[in-house]
Amino acid sequence: MKYWILTALLCATAAQAEFNLQETIDNAKSGTTIEVPKGTYTQPLQIKKGITLKGSDATLEVESNQPAILIDSYKKVAIEGLTIKYKTQSKPQKGDTPYALFVRAGDVTLQGCTFNALGNGEQSPCAASAQDKSKMEIKNCRFNGFEYTIQFWNGAEGAVEDCVVMNPGHCGITIGSGSAVSLKRNIVTGSRYHAIRCTGGKIEADSNLVVRNKNRGFYIGSKSAIGEISNNLIVDNATGINVFANSKLEIQNNVIVRSSFAGLCIADTAKLKIEGNIMAGNDKGVVGFATEKGKKVTVSISGKNLVHGSKTETEAAKLPSKTLKDDPKFKDEDAGLFKTGIKGMGLSDPEALQKLWIKWQAALDGK
Template sequence: MKIMNYIMFLLVLSLFMPAVSGAEGTLQSKIDEAKKGATIEIEEGEYEETLVISKPITLEGKGEVLLRSCQAEPVITISGESVTLKNVKVEHCGDEKEDTAIYVTGTNHKLEGLAVETKRYGIRLDHANGVTIKDSDIVGRKQGNGIDLWESNQNQFENIKITNVMDGIYLERSNKNTIHRNDIQRSRYGLHLMFSNENILDENVSRANITGTMLMESKRTVVRHNKFLSNNKSVNAQGLLIYVSTDTEVTGNEFISNRIGIFIEEAEKNRIDSNKIMDNFIGIQFKKANGNTIMRNTFVGNVNDAQAVESANNEFNRNYWDAASKVDVNGDGESEIVYSADPYFLTLTSAIPEYQLFFQTPGLLLLQNILKSPADQLLTDSAPLMDMTMEVEKEKSTSLSLWVISVVMILSSFSLFIFGRIRR
């Protein structure tokens, strides 16, 4: 009887052991054996292995498929051309600086329906061209970029949700890429372009990041129909930062409830046209920036509409300002009263924060009218519009964010006043 039990145990063990040990490398073996153009279907389950794909095949998950590894190499490495990866979850649990869930080089690959979890980098493109990544989710731990490009051109990123990474999509020396309808939240920079030219950022949402989008030393970028929302959790926060960049077209975007809606620094020949700039602490700010054009924008509900420092040669023309006095004598839709955005309050409170207690008080408004800011800080619109260029909610501005900003300013100033007295 004991012998029979022992034999049965060995039979059961023989049934299960090959399946467990054979699971390692099973997918890689199928990949190695597949012919060009073949489709490999991955059965539902969890796979603890790393894969290398270097020929034009399709790897597609059926059901819930998890590919997981904590090794130094990427979970999936793609090279060559025309590889398709679909409907899998990829998890990299390593915590070394360069750890990457998916590494891509080569041309014309297609990645879709992915769910990526990583402690470091999500998807890295290195000299990868003509790659499409879409309909995917990437979640990180703010230690690496969601999608990282190095010298990678003419790629397309569409309908990707990226959360809790360092930079949502980072481009360096990468040109003519299209970034369309992505949602990036709770990261350092939503989109970050460095030395990258002729890229298109279209219909993305960048919210609750430190900076919604940064363009640095990049040329001919198109930024259109995006939403930059609530990028205000840091003293350095802004919706869009244009730094040492030229020929940028910023059109049809919404900048709402950011610390600074648009910040232009040491940049020239950029065009800011037909955007909604609403409920920001500062609508638009210039620093050592000249030769930019700002026209047909709608400024509503900002604490400070505009400020310029050492930036005297920017053209403001035909914008709508809710704070402007408007009189249209000849019916051309433009007010005959010139509007000057004076950052007097901002300048005053930068020097003495306690003066924030007097925000919007009659006395401060009177002082602003008597004591004008320096000429290089005034931004003047010679023909402000009578009507908005973009639709704004029925109440024009929610006012809630403006009240919140004001209350926070008042409370912080009151605290400074009290603590100052105690220390004395």
């Protein structure tokens, strides 16, 4: 029995040694699908043509100050089913690109992949980063660790859908200046700072679970941003949504609960449509602040929202008379079902968000 096991292991090792993944990529024609055999690969990869890498219990485990996977091709690249583990080999220096996956110029879809940080925030700065007019779509992937887990910069566009982003260092998803990104049905949890940050870009965030991040759930700043934040379940963060500068946003039908500082914190210069949100059980319901140092302001909100059960309802903010103050009486808060009978208020599909809650609980249990 031991002989057969040893023989199988030796054969698998030999087969992997014979399979040079970078050489296979270089020799492949554009449009080819490469089935990556089971095994662990330690060589960083460069993809400069339109191909599909399809994992079959394959792991890319790289220690390098360059990307584990560099994509530099505007022909469609797809990466499916791979596990990617990454950390730098030494302290990053100027000119290094220390990302698990870096889209320098290209069009890439990540599907069903797992990204694991092998080190601390300095050693594992970023899981997936796209810049300079690139397009990156991330679907049904799982991320654990990394300082800035997912990044879109300098005009990069894309989408993040049905992903689990756990334990970021500074930020789970970052949308930089000139970038436009759609976020749907994701779980972002456990950040030491912010879950989702949009700095000068465009954000479309719908039906995400943003839970247990130590600072902001949504950080919109410090450069002005545009977009929409709607139908999200935002629970147990320091601040649910924090908006800076001259940002122009629609904030609608979110449930923001149990924030240790404020449900909603907004600058006096922001131009916001705030409608149909439920802010319940936060330390402060709505907080306004001045962008000009030393200036005293009172921020006014015109939309109809529900604010209930906060220690302080408002601070430097004024709510209209149509504001509801009823107890939302969520159907089963402990089970993640934040459904209320108050018409027009809160989540449009609370059952869908409950499914994310259950998925989050399973992820906490290592499933």
